Amino acid sequence: MHSTKFTTTTMETFQWLLFLLASSVAMPIVIGTVFHLSGMEITGLMQRTFLTVGIASLLQALIGYRLPIMEGPAGIWVSIFTVMATTGPSLTGSLQTLQSMMIVTGVFMFLLGIFKIAQRILPIFTPLVTGTFFFLLTVQLSGTFLQGMLGLQGPTQTIQITETIIAFITFFIVLGLSIFARGWLSNYAVFIGILIGWLAFAIIIGGQGVTQEVPLFALPKWFAFGLPAFDLSVIPIAFMTAIISISNVVASVVATSQTIGSEEKDHDVRVNNGTTISGVNHGLAGLFSTIANVPLATSSGFIALTGQKRKMPFVYATIILMIIAFFPPLVTFIATIPSPIANAALMASFVQLVGLAINNITLEKLDQRKITIVGVAYLIGMGTMFLPAAVFNELPSIVQNVMSNGLIVGTGLVIVLEQLWRKPNKSSAD
Numbered sequence: 001m002h003s004t005k006f007t008t009t010t011m012e013t014f015q016w017l018l019f020l021l022a023s024s025v026a027m028p029i030v031i032g033t034v035f036h037l038s039g040m041e042i043t044g045l046m047q048r049t050f051l052t053v054g055i056a057s058l059l060q061a062l063i064g065y066r067l068p069i070m071e072g073p074a075g076i077w078v079s080i081f082t083v084m085a086t087t088g089p090s091l092t093g094s095l096q097t098l099q100s101m102m103i104v105t106g107v108f109m110f111l112l113g114i115f116k117i118a119q120r121i122l123p124i125f126t127p128l129v130t131g132t133f134f135f136l137l138t139v140q141l142s143g144t145f146l147q148g149m150l151g152l153q154g155p156t157q158t159i160q161i162t163e164t165i166i167a168f169i170t171f172f173i174v175l176g177l178s179i180f181a182r183g184w185l186s187n188y189a190v191f192i193g194i195l196i197g198w199l200a201f202a203i204i205i206g207g208q209g210v211t212q213e214v215p216l217f218a219l220p221k222w223f224a225f226g227l228p229a230f231d232l233s234v235i236p237i238a239f240m241t242a243i244i245s246i247s248n249v250v251a252s253v254v255a256t257s258q259t260i261g262s263e264e265k266d267h268d269v270r271v272n273n274g275t276t277i278s279g280v281n282h283g284l285a286g287l288f289s290t291i292a293n294v295p296l297a298t299s300s301g302f303i304a305l306t307g308q309k310r311k312m313p314f315v316y317a318t319i320i321l322m323i324i325a326f327f328p329p330l331v332t333f334i335a336t337i338p339s340p341i342a343n344a345a346l347m348a349s350f351v352q353l354v355g356l357a358i359n360n361i362t363l364e365k366l367d368q369r370k371i372t373i374v375g376v377a378y379l380i381g382m383g384t385m386f387l388p389a390a391v392f393n394e395l396p397s398i399v400q401n402v403m404s405n406g407l408i409v410g411t412g413l414v415i416v417l418e419q420l421w422r423k424p425n426k427s428s429a430d
Helices: 002-024 026-034 039-063 075-087 091-114 118-124 127-149 161-180 189-204 234-259 268-287 298-306 312-324 328-334 339-361 368-385 397-403 406-420
Strands: 071-073 293-295
Touching: 002 026, 002 039, 002 071, 002 189, 002 298, 002 312, 002 339, 026 039, 026 071, 026 075, 026 339, 039 071, 039 268, 039 293, 039 312, 039 328, 071 075, 075 091, 075 127, 075 234, 075 406, 091 118, 091 234, 091 268, 118 234, 118 268, 118 406, 127 161, 127 234, 127 339, 127 368, 127 406, 161 189, 161 298, 161 339, 189 298, 189 339, 234 268, 234 293, 234 298, 234 339, 234 406, 268 293, 298 339, 312 328, 368 406, 397 406
Parallel strands: none
Antiparallel strands: 071 293
């Protein structure tokens, strides 16, 4: 009996670890490319990312919202990093400013959580808002995942046929096992899919060897880009980012609670605690010069896909991830996980997130008011995603950061329209 429980916990822990790694490994490479970092600098960024993701996820699981939700590199911050790379006076100066921006955002979030202001914002995040957030999130990131599955990395501009075939086989293995298999095959679909895909990739295409020499053990650096460069212009951007980041907290808490079958309807305490710890986590990201982490709604998709609802395997996985961060050879080895395989596994978890989006939007009957609000948000939000970033270059930086992000635009429109266009009062018709 004890042996079976130990084996189950071990397998669930390693599957969570693979999910944590797959969700963390891509963003440092993307940011490293945008800021023209060297191979060693990207390895250092990945090392620090693993550490902060592990710490952030562990803090949230134990004292934050206390749910198995991964804290990972935030899409909104990736957008801000990218905009700063093109609009800042210099790449190094932009990175130093971003460090201070994440720290200031963390202060705002900490205050919003500790003084229970976050729970007062909670009523605006209706099922229509959270459903729209989930849907636009899948639209925004599915393009990135699909590009990864097609082998469109770096300078490559054409589809890599062999890589694409292996990626889609991995995608359908994960999806097929989670839906049609039973027992352990279904529970460990992500784990099995990534291992099969990685092995097939190594045999058919060849492994991605590690060419750089790295020390066996190394402490992650503080302020790796230099001391933070504070500018008054970061304050409004940081405040707006803090408010928008609360939507990540709310959406992730609601989605995960629904997925694990929680009967809890009042999420005030979880949202307040989660917002407070998110503030701490943003400060850590600024301290360790990484991309700020937010709760990833895809965690609920992973739970739905695998049926893993226990928290302790998740906690063990975050601890292992933190330990890995202190051993650069392990970091560089993990960096060799083929991008098409990691993206295929993440894309499979997004299928469940689409279902959650539809469930939330249709939780109440769709009338003409709701259809119009959702329609406007979808059309403008998704339309913004297809606009070149350069079209916003003449606007102030705070406007650039907002308007260039379709997820922010669409979610913001739903919130504003729902508040301005109130439901008709039935008693007034009497």
